Amino acid sequence: MTIADLVQEATFGEVGLSADECLKCNVCNTVCPVARVTDLFPGPKYVGPQAQRFRLATTLPPQHPATPLVASADATVDYCSGCGWCTIACPADVKIAEMNNRARASLKAGHRPRFRDWLLGQTDLVGRLGVATAPLANWSFHNRLFRLMIELLVGIHRRAPLPVFARRTLRSRLAADRRAADRRAPTGAREAMTEPPPDRAVVLFHGCAANYYEPHVALAAISVLRRNGFETIVPEQVCCGLPRISNGLYESARGRARINLGSLADYARRGYRIVGTSTSCTHTLKAEYREMLDLDDDNARAVAGATWDICEFLLDLHDRGRLDTSFGRLDATLPYHAPCQLRGHGIGLPALDLFALVPGLEAIDLDHDCCGVAGTYGLKKEKYDIAMAVGEPLFRSIRETGAPRVACDSETCRWQIELATSTPVKHPIEILAEAYAAADQPAPRR
């Protein structure tokens, strides 16, 4: 059996061994947004498939995919942002981005993670503490002196795009709404409040952004889903683990993954679809648990198969004639940035197809590669300037449109674009919720 067959057989092609398919054609280097703007990163080909043979030399034949790989042969892999464009553009199906992510993790394996990298991974902890102290936390997060201290002590850049903590988490709001609904419901009806069947309800994976920073995004999703005949079930869930993965904290990421899989797998097996508003979380449930964390059990496969991006889900409804297309008119020009994570889903550009159904809405596909932030990458003091340089062509296009608002599916990209262009950036689901609301208001008098 040749290596090529070994690659074909291993589920999803064993990431490391896919280097054998590499033609050395440099296409990945032509699309890398980071190599385009800095000399610190030579490009994905060098640190990826090319360096892989040094890493593989000690692990062939791979007893178990999780065997720790030898330290990366090229430390510049730390400057890879993980945007995934190299894998997207590769004509030979080499898993370059995934290979580089693992090489970055192996750089850190064996010694304590840097405090900053650990902190950026503790999304639940930081979220809960931030919301609990919201006025103070928000003030200090945007106080110049405090942020300078954070940069010096922790290494998060003083101008990095940090979000604003909500006063209340989404989960506590939803719990309060449910308690109020229980009180209002006649006593006998309480049992009827059990979960609706899978064709009339979806499971919502809200993610940390919606829970701690932007509850209005999840609430918009819940209203759009309800308008299309789907109630929303919000089971126990924690951070998907992606910030931990991208900061090399694989073991603690697996901890998060097991909690989520334990809570979601049963719903998936019962036919419920798991819908998320963050393209990063949904891509993690769909692919990263298996590709990066080597979680390939029944739970992982069930959850992956049931997970949908919210726009992907609505477009699927539309394809089956079940989407409520009675959108009101939104006369606006709306530049749209498709985040890198969405490209990783391989679902085309569903938001654009949905915007095409809204009368008066002229959506513009900005068609740029990366805004630069790539999750927590652009927050780091030694990478902030690189991230801003990567995003500059995108920011320039947005400024040139002069549009009052921009749409983008991924939260960290929204915060980065907002910081760089001081233009509000909305999730596509908020635009669709507005379009439905516009249909319900009486037409303005001419």
Next chain:
Amino acid sequence: MPRADVVVVGTGLAGMTAAIALADAGARVEVVARGHAATHWSGGGIDVAAPDGSPTAADGIQRLARRQGHPYGILGTGLPAALASLRSTLADEGLVYAGELDDPLRTVPTAIGGTRRAAILPSAQAAALAPWQPGERLVVCGPARFKDFWPDAIVASLRRPAVWGPDASLGGRPTGVDALVVELPGLEGRHNLSALDLAHLFDDPAWRADALERIARAIERDGAPRDGGRVALPAVLGLADHVAALDEASRILPLTPFEVPLVSPSVPGLRLYAALRSALRRRGGRLVIGEPVAGVTVEQRRVTSVAMTAAARERVIPTGTLVLATGGIAGGGLIGRADGRLVEPLLDLPVEAPPAERWLSPDPFDPAGHPLEAAGIRTDADLRPVDAGGSIVLDNVVVVGSLLAGQRYLSERCGDGVAIASGHRAGAILAPRSAPTDAREPAVAGPSEPARRRQRAGTRP
């Protein structure tokens, strides 16, 4: 309810030409591909035909059209119009080509010191096409330590008359050839330069002016020939700003500059791809890469939908027609199996190929090329795939580009010509039937009213 009238699989020259022609005719086109490919390795010129013994491309087309089973047998007559149409499309995007089909094929230098015959080149390379005047000299100039372009090695080879081929005497060869290596600003100590790094630097006006100034001074210090001459530079004169970069180089340098294409990443190829992509988006076509085709559904000899590999599931695109532009063996359009069979992996179309033992000529550099090159899909006059008996295999599939059987593009140098002619022809064949009577709206930016009205209509022929 099809969301695309036509799905084109493959973003090479053939696929993009077909997509542009179809979008021009108002069809809703979605181009899908596993990733980038052929354009990113291409030299950026348009090779139409240069078989041995043909003085011009036009003559080459006739000669190849007479070869049994060559795609030019079907496509040769339509090629001039197809080429003219694509050239005007590319010119609208800032990429201008010089040279005509009936111009004599000229011998131009390559980056390894060899030569090749060409007639149609982008403006940045076109100065190489002019006949060499008596006494006219050539300077081969490149940045210090640039691993893809070694002036001294190139010049050592170009000084041998035989390298310039048979017409080396009558204006076919420069009188003298000299090498020149220049230290470009801020690159001292940089060893791992790629053509792309340099192209990005040449996009920056300030750096560019300084670099061109240094090159000009180096040429003058080297004793620029009194009666003029030309300077061959590596093809790195800008990517986004390549038009301005060439203009400035032509003004500032004492010799007439021309670019020489390099190995991948090929900047001229990236310029070509950027122009094709911009032309497609301008016409409302949509292009999504990174999604390998997982499979198709076929009902009564018609492909009704294409399934793309996505994370955790497949994305199904219902379609009226499919254009197969997946390339030859290099592009993955044909795969050689260990048992000696050549297969077309996407639609499992019958492949016309020599038996395995006669795939390759014993001489790796056999001037006639290798029998394997001619392998591919046999089609009817409308480029529909046919089986050995000549009957159509799939009614709504059109095959374009290097996947077409009967061409040896390495020795015949007809790859771009076949791609453009077949791509354009796909547009002509499919356009009237694909675009229903009412207005089509571009698949990218969503207009207002027509979109909603058409959704309800939703009837497909």
